[in-house]
Amino acid sequence: MINANQTPIESRPIVWTIAGSDSGGGAGIQADLASLSDLDCHGCSVITAVTAQSSVAVSLVESVSEKMLLSQLDTLAADLTPAAIKIGLLAEQSQIVCLARWLKQQQQVWQQKGISVAVILDPVMVATCGDALAKAAALDFTPFKGLLALITPNVSELQTLAGKTLDKLEDCISAAKLLSKQLETSVLAKGGDYGPSWCHEQANDLLVCSDVAGISSQHQQQSFWLSSPRIDSKNNHGTGCTLSSAIAAVMAHGFVLNDAVVVAKAYVSAGLLASYQPGCGAGCLARTAWPSDLSLFPYIKQTTAQDSLPSSVSHCRQIAATKQAGFIKIDTPLGLYPVVADIALLEALLKAGAKTIQLRIKDTNEPTLEEQIIKAIALGRDYRARVFINDHWQLAIKHQAYGVHLGQEDLIDSNLSLLREAGIALGLSSHSYFEILLAKQHQPSYMAFGHIFATTTKQMPSLPQGLNKLKRYVSLMKDELPIVAIGGIDAERLQSVKTTGVDDIAMVRALSEADDPAAAFQALNSAWLEDTSYGTQ
Numbered sequence: 001m002i003n004a005n006q007t008p009i010e011s012r013p014i015v016w017t018i019a020g021s022d023s024g025g026g027a028g029i030q031a032d033l034a035s036l037s038d039l040d041c042h043g044c045s046v047i048t049a050v051t052a053q054s055s056v057a058v059s060l061v062e063s064v065s066e067k068m069l070l071s072q073l074d075t076l077a078a079d080l081t082p083a084a085i086k087i088g089l090l091a092e093q094s095q096i097v098c099l100a101r102w103l104k105q106q107q108q109v110w111q112q113k114g115i116s117v118a119v120i121l122d123p124v125m126v127a128t129c130g131d132a133l134a135k136a137a138a139l140d141f142t143p144f145k146g147l148l149a150l151i152t153p154n155v156s157e158l159q160t161l162a163g164k165t166l167d168k169l170e171d172c173i174s175a176a177k178l179l180s181k182q183l184e185t186s187v188l189a190k191g192g193d194y195g196p197s198w199c200h201e202q203a204n205d206l207l208v209c210s211d212v213a214g215i216s217s218q219h220q221q222q223s224f225w226l227s228s229p230r231i232d233s234k235n236n237h238g239t240g241c242t243l244s245s246a247i248a249a250v251m252a253h254g255f256v257l258n259d260a261v262v263v264a265k266a267y268v269s270a271g272l273l274a275s276y277q278p279g280c281g282a283g284c285l286a287r288t289a290w291p292s293d294l295s296l297f298p299y300i301k302q303t304t305a306q307d308s309l310p311s312s313v314s315h316c317r318q319i320a321a322t323k324q325a326g327f328i329k330i331d332t333p334l335g336l337y338p339v340v341a342d343i344a345l346l347e348a349l350l351k352a353g354a355k356t357i358q359l360r361i362k363d364t365n366e367p368t369l370e371e372q373i374i375k376a377i378a379l380g381r382d383y384r385a386r387v388f389i390n391d392h393w394q395l396a397i398k399h400q401a402y403g404v405h406l407g408q409e410d411l412i413d414s415n416l417s418l419l420r421e422a423g424i425a426l427g428l429s430s431h432s433y434f435e436i437l438l439a440k441q442h443q444p445s446y447m448a449f450g451h452i453f454a455t456t457t458k459q460m461p462s463l464p465q466g467l468n469k470l471k472r473y474v475s476l477m478k479d480e481l482p483i484v485a486i487g488g489i490d491a492e493r494l495q496s497v498k499t500t501g502v503d504d505i506a507m508v509r510a511l512s513e514a515d516d517p518a519a520a521f522q523a524l525n526s527a528w529l530e531d532t533s534y535g536t537q
């Protein structure tokens, strides 16, 4: 049975896994294909090695010949173009050299055709049971320099790649950053396995972002701790394979790298919670479909110069503190939410019945800025409507506005404690799963997702989100706080936006460019309210 968010089979993106066969079924190609299918992708496999493996031992590893490796790659490339590739076990150095050379040429072919293929490398060297899978004690992955979107070493693999033990937190951060420079890629250093003391209490992964396509400039070249509660399961065979193939799957659906990492982490946590033990050794993860339970997603903390981990205790306290000190709750629908640039239109729309409205004046040198804000707030009181002020949070506090709307870049220069103390509602923009998780940590009054469709109102660094992503965001955040969709929404698209289950919609041009904005508001508002009951679509 297909659920509402599932991708129809005929439009599933293709993902290749280039990895070893695990006869035990819990890891390698077998885990990858199961994860890819579970995450609505069509999986293709390039087998690098056959392992005679159970949950307790690896008895034999035989690499396929170079001829066989290349033949699988060429045969697939001629017919089944991937949207993303996951690379797992490469059993000897010659396979690394051969694959990297092939990939370099093939990426040029794909680039010439305008096809972008993200490659995720999981540098597997040892099986969960402790037996070696690769022929050398340490493999050299430098032939992949410049070809990868992400490499996902666990702490022991990072130690092998760095050539030293990483007992201290700073050493781990430096090693991950160095690896990112050496291979010109983002790095996800995984602390999920018990290793040095800093990864005992919870699963702390370090994401070092290199040049990541499609994310906010604020997050480029930055590093983040992604922390999830440790799930104490012995059934962790294939965790790394599942994580990396899930990252490839989510990227194949068009999500940015940072999103793929947080969704894949939630997927692994859900799989561990429902894991099972078919043999006598470590069991394997269950396949639990695209995650939509917010509690499975990691807590995100940007690293700083004097870095400290979000340790489990302070992490919980932090969450409790923000919960208590959240922004005011909005308990009646925002509804059709006009975003306007002048007082005349604001007043006309309040008269037409708008109950939520935003004054968005982008020119900070506008001489009448403060005067217009004062007027907008007063009109809001007269018409018993919620007036949000975009960006100008100090003036909003000074004149006691109902609310303020901020983008995530605006947070750098704003003081949320002052806004909270002033009892002002807060709306925050988000353009991805990653930004949703960051925004949620501030406990805003509502969140706006956009831009859903192309817009000329504002230059956006990200691509239009589209309805499929909006649906996924809505299933994650439903019942947490009101969700507003914005960007390119007009009369024609209103019904399709409504089917995603989003709570409210914001509009600029559909109202400001209408011949009669008040009449347009009333028509659009009626269409929006038709058969819509708050939060229960």
Ligand SMILES: Cc1ncc(COP(=O)(O)OP(=O)(O)O)c(N)n1
Residues within 6 Å of the ligand: 337, 339, 358, 360, 390, 391, 405, 406, 407, 408, 410, 427, 429, 448, 449, 450, 458, 484, 486, 506
């Ligand atoms: C309801 C709503 N959603 C999103 C935005 C965009 O805010 P931001 O990202 O800060 O961009 P600017 O509007 O400041 O250009 C919004 N204003 N309102």
Ligand SMILES: Cc1ncsc1CCOP(=O)(O)O
Residues within 6 Å of the ligand: 450, 451, 452, 454, 455, 456, 457, 458, 486, 487, 488, 489, 506, 507, 508, 509, 510
């Ligand atoms: C301010 C803003 N933020 C995301 S999209 C957008 C503009 C939406 O305008 P329109 O409704 O005219 O596409």
Ligand SMILES: [Mg+2]
Residues within 6 Å of the ligand: 390, 391, 405, 406, 407, 410
């Ligand atoms: Mg802003």
